[in-house]
Amino acid sequence: MDQARSTISKIFNGEPHSYTRFNLTQNMEGDNSQVEMKLSSEIDEETGGNGVGGHLNHNSNRTPYVAQKFGRTPKNLCFMAATIFLIFIIGYLIGYLVHRNKDLAPTCASSALRYEDVSVAHETGAAPLMDWDDVKKLLAEKLTTSSMDAVLSQLSSSNHRAGSPGDEDLGNKVIKKFKKYGMKTWTDEYFVKVQDPPASGYNRIVFKNDSEERPTGFLSYSASGTARGAVLYAHYGQEDDFQQLKDMNINMNNRVMLVRAGRISFAEKVANAAKVNASAVLIYPDPIDYPIGNDTSLFGHVHMGSGDPYTPGFSSFNYTQFPPVQSSGLPHILAQTITTGMGTKILRQLGGRTQPNGWGSINKLGDESDVITVEVNNVLTEKRINNVFGVIKGFVDADRYVVIGAQRDAWGPGFAASTVGTSVLIELARSISDMVENDGFKPRRSIVFASWSAGEYGSVGATEWLEGYLSSLSMKAVAYINLDGIVTGQDGFKVAASPLLHSLIQNTLKELNNDKNQSLLSQFGKNINGKVKAVQRLQPQLLPKTLTGQWLVMASGSYNRVSSILTADIQNSDLENTEMCRMINDRIMTVERNFLSPYVSPIDSPFRHILLGSGPHTLKGLSSHLDALKSASPEANAELFRNQLAQATWTIQACANSLAGDIWSLDNEF
Secondary structure, three states, rough: OOOHHHHHHHHHHOOOOOOOOOOOOOOOOOOOOOOOOOOOOOHHHHOOOOOOOOOOOOOOOOOOOOOOOOOOHHHHHHHHHHHHHHHHHHHHHHHHHHHHHEEEEEOEEEEEEEEOOOOOOOOOOOOOOOOOOHHHHHHHHHOOOOHHHHHHHOOOOOOOOOOOOHHHHHHHHHHHHHOOOOOEEEEEEEEEEEEEEEOOOOOEEEOOOOEEEEEOOOOOOOEEEEEEEEEEOOOOOOOOHHHHHHOOOOOOOOOEEEEEEEEEEEHHHHHHHHHHHOEEEEOOEEEEEEOOOOOOOOOOOOOOOOOOOOOOOOOOOOOOOOOOOOOOOOOOOEEEEEEEHHHHHHHHOEOOOOOOOOOOOOOOEEEOOOOEEEEEEOEEEEEEEEEEEEOOOOOOOEEEEEEEEEOOOOOOOHHHHHHHHHHHHHHHHHHHHHOOOOOOOOOOOOOOEEEEEEHHHOOOOHHHHHHHOHHHHHHHHHEEEEOOOOOOOOOOOOOOOHHHHHHHHHHHHOOOOOOHHHHHHHHHHHHHHHHHHHOOOOOOHHHHOOOOHHHHHHHHHHHHHHHHHHHHHHHHOOOOOHHHHHHHHHHHHHHHHHHHHHOOOOOOOOOEOOOOOOEEEEHHHHHHHHHHHOOOOOOOOOOHHHHHHHHHHHHHHHHHHHHHHHHHHHHOOO
16 A cells, blocks of 8 residues: 555656557558547637547548647646546556455454465366266166056057147157156147148059059159059169169160069169159068068158158248249159069069079069059148157256157057157156256256157158258257167167267177277278279279369378377377367267268258268269269260269368368368
């Protein structure tokens, strides 16, 4: 205080001879404007009563203002300057002392203030983590057979097709369970267009003018109408199967393809048949693949995409204005499922060429005289569906989500497809909620439990939700776990996942302690390299001189390098540091979504993933186009190939850039 008192005394005893002028030499627009600040008790005298109007000069073209004294005596000027400075000093000292008092503690031994040595524990912000073995033990205790049986009996329903009263009733049961467990719940409503079997009438087939068959199964999104043509057996309807038929010089134009279910989706079978100008496709379950009896009906869809195909790329909320557009993945040929008995009956009557080795025990492909009529009368309808959600909020990264979902609807009882998955969803929600409330389990991220509708029509409910919240989910959703068909009654264990999760699943099953981070990322290093090597077979004499695969190879190298760098960063980082973990996880999360080609529209290419998708934008499509160029196929186009090559190159490079993390860590060798 003595020092402050001395300073104030000097202020009053001093004789300042000028006032302060603040000169801002450059403003936000970039010119050399000046702002002048004058201190005077008689400002109005100089400005003619305009207050502050004459004291701000922003005109850079004017001659700089010349400062002059104002007031009648130097004493007045001194007094004003001293007053302003005094106010400033007093405010500063008060603020300083108040702030200092917060940091100092008084003692009884002395009137002086001194710092108190206090040790403060470092707070990381992380919730206490439960040991993984304890988590497994708790789940095993809570997920019991008796509790699962009780839920299964409550959710069993003979009719819960999407949009039906049974589907809505089942959704209400799910949300009541979530609320009972103390979860925050909500629903999303959509209006979607789907194709159902004829409300009145039927679909039918007539082979060789024999008795008429009326299959009860159907394929949603088939073209409607009647097709008549000769039957041709095409094994599983894969591209290789049609290529074998083509190599045998068999006419496939306007043929009705008879194919076995399995190996690829119904939609892929129909799309492959359409490429060879077939008029219709009949799909049956062969007893070797599906021992389900002669009269079991098959249901499915043939949209080469997911979601509502009449609002591709955006969500079918109630307020959506539907544009006059439809997905390019909708087929333009007829498609119908038939039973094992119907398929076997047709196969036994086929003539013509012998089937290639390994195609089946009934070994005729079909002759031009094996004529069949196929009639499809499916009806396009609009349905209101609801997705149901519950969430357990995370304790560290609550704004990051792990989504666990299950399809709720089914064509019929759908016990294995939907009821089991929904029951497991509910039991997981109950068990984890109980662990959080009573056992000290604190999940790092939020866990979102989702019950989807219209899954049978091509993951419609799930896709519409994704499209509706894409901007948020692309940044915050860490992983999705699908419970559809989780139990099918078969002996083996089958699981499918994104390549980034392959090693995670393997290590979880095997309980290995090996390093999984490198293998997580290398699942894509390997896939990319294999595709790129195929493209490296460029023959310059067939292509423009400026076209080379060098840049694609270098982009692949960039990805390999940054994935190795990320692996090293993980190994060398303190994974107890929550911020560091978050930064690393953000880099890993970008991999999957950045392989979705930004150069194609979801309307034209529903599966935009360049490794796992389908279409000319994929690396597989690029390799096929290259083969077409080499064989001088009339479908080949060198200029189009150039564009596809560039797009694939930049998609891979962009993924490498995002995987690198910060912009100053980018791989500049590209």
